Every structure is written in C-alpha cells, then in structure tokens.
Amino acid sequence: MPLDGLLTLWRRATAVQPVPEPGVVLLLGLVALTLVVAPATWRHVRLPVTMVHEAGHAVAAVLVGRRLTGIRLHSDTSGLTVSRGRPRGPGMVLMLAAGYLAPALVGLGAALLLAAGRSLGVLWLFVVLLALMLLHVRNGYGLLVLLLAVGAMSAVSWYLEPTAQSWIAYLIVWILLLAAPKPVLELFAGRRRGARGSDPDQLARLTRVPAVLWMVLFLLANLAGLMVGTLTLLPVLA
Template structure:
C-alpha cells in the first residue's frame, strides 16, 4: 500500500460524516436509557463512564499544570488518578471538579459531533484519549478495560460503515450523558450516608468547607443541565433527519 493509499484510508475515517437517521437516533437513546437504568447492565457500562471520569481529571490536570502519575480502573468500577503538584490552590480545586461532569460533557460533545456530521473526528478524538489513558494505566484490570474499549471503538472506526459509526457514537454519547446523571445520583446517595471520605465531593467539601453533600448535588445538577442540553440538541436536529 502506497503512502497516498494510506493517507486516503486514514482521511476517509477522519472525515467520515456518519449516517444518522431518526429511527437510529431514537433507538440509540432508548437503548442507552434502558441500559443505564438496569443495574446489571449499568455495572458493565460504568467502566466506560469511569474511564471518561478519570480522563476528565487527566485533561484538566494537564491544563492546570499538574504532572499525571498514573490512572487506576478497578473491579468495583471505581477509579483513581494520581497527580503531582501543589496540594492547595486553584489547580487542585479544578482537578477534583473535573471528574464527575466529564461523562456528561463528553456525551454532549459526542452527540453534537454526530448531529453535525463530524462522526469520524469524534471517534478519532475518543480513540486518542483512550490511548492516553492506556499509557497512564498502572493496573492490569484497568489496562484490560481500556484495551477492550479501544478494540471496540477502533474496530468501528476502521470499518467505517456510516450507519454503524453514527449509531455507535450516538449510543456511546447517550450512555455517557445519562451515565453521568446516574453516577451523580449514586454519589449523592453515598454522601448522604457518609460512606465515602475520599470521593471528589468529599475532598472538595473539606477544601471549601461547603460539605460533601453540597458538592454531590452540584455535580448531579450540572450533569442534569448537560443532559437537558443534549436532549434539546437532539430534539431540534431530529426534524432534519430522514
């Protein structure tokens, strides 16, 4: 295969628009809502949500000048990102704020990209972030989780079937958006029972003296706002789909 052939192959995938129809959109959102609502399925999907949660810490950590040491993804669907830098100040504050909103933010961005026919770029960015996560993961189970996601999304991207690409991203974006809300609800429940002293909300509660429960509700509220924006985007644009 020549260099021109390789460039064309990659270019086709970066600039793939996807082929999203109204029935596909409705089916993906319905399946995502059902999956996130069913506990046995949610426990599996939570690994994707946790991966994006930790990537939120990683990306914001880099922006605020912290050194990212490692990422762990655990069997119980929890995660941990270890960074190095000042223990106080705005950098560490934004680092802990970044995790819980990350899935809902990512869900909105992915859905926006699919609706506006940038599915190829959206998948490429998702794969790049998963590769970053794989480079930072320091436990075997976490590596397996990230590799499984890379194989799934990478295979869809390379295959480059328009309807499958758009449907996969719509499903993933909907799962992340709704999963961010479900994770926020779980966090509120946990903090109200005072079960976790090491969650992002608990740490921010101690740093700001607002309390963990206030932060937990704040994360949930932000995720709900982002889901509402995603729903509005899908509703407005669905009229233009065949």
C-alpha cells in the same frame, strides 16, 4: 504509518456522514436509557463512564500544570487518578471537580459533532482518548480493559459500514449523557450510609463549601448537559 496512510485516516475521520432519522436517534436513546437504568447492565455501562471520569481528572490535572503520575481502573468499576503538584489552590479544585463533570461535557461535545454529521470523527476521538489513557494506566486490570476498548473502537471505526458506525457513536454518546447524573446520585446514597472520602469530600476540605452542595452542583450540571445534549441529538423536540 506512511504519510498516505495518515492522510487516508484523516479523510475518514473528518468525513461527513448522514445524520440518522429522528426515530432511529430516539430508539438508540431508549436503548441507552435501558442500559443505564437496568441494574443488570449498569455495572457494565458504568466502567466506560468511569474511564471518562478518570480522563476528566487527568486532562484537568495536565491543563492546570500538575504532573500526571498514573490512572487506575478497578474491577468494581471504580477508578483513581493520581497527580503531583500543589495540594491546594484553584488547580487542585478544578482537577477534583472535573471527574463528575467529564461524562456530560464529553457527551455534549460529541453530541454537537454528531449533529454535524461527524459520527466517525467522534469514534476516532474516543480511540485517541483511550490510547492516551493507555500511556498512563498503572494496573493490570486497567491495562487490559483499555486495550480491549481501543481494539474494539478501532475495529468499529475502520471496518463497519457507515450506518453501523453512526448508530454505535450515537449509542455511546447517549450512554454518556444519560449515565452522567447516576454516579452523583450514588454519592447521595453512599453518604446516607456514612461513606466519605469522595471527590466532593475532598473539595469540601479545600474550599469550605459543604460536600453536599458540591454534589448538588454536579447533579444540576449533569442534568443540564443531558437536557442540552438531548435537544442537540433530537432537535425536533425543540
């Protein structure tokens, strides 16, 4: 891309846009809540949450010095991130813990940007995140999903009006914040049915801290992220 094009893209991505009225932000939050709670829509909403979950594993793996070897996204909305390195130690613990914390952390960080009027910047950051995942995806379904997501997010970021871009950015961030606790609650339900092998189970083997305690910690952290994110997006509630 020519230098002028890069400069134009940078100016667009860093431009400050008006923050929507609180009523609009609340309405978008209610729409996101419906999408997360309704069984008919949760299956579709869960896939982007899984993308962020796996991105969390991948970023943490790179930060602690592990070698990222692949990301897989499956049609049942599950995912897998594989990295090589020491099988034990703080780095492995951090990498495993990052997945269930990532949606709330990304949602909270994006909420801070939205509150500062950087809604278009949030959309472009998501484009960059998805594009980086594309470099490491290792299965056909994951490749297709990420290509569609990058294309859709790029089109929204480039062609839509600022108001529509802002609304979509708010809706995505609301979904991440509201959806973050739900996969943890699904872990509790799966555990009652005898399911094992999850991230908390692996953490329990590494740290001798019971898996249920890890699940409680993840749930509390996600609920805290939701609370702080809500107050960030709707400061009138404070």
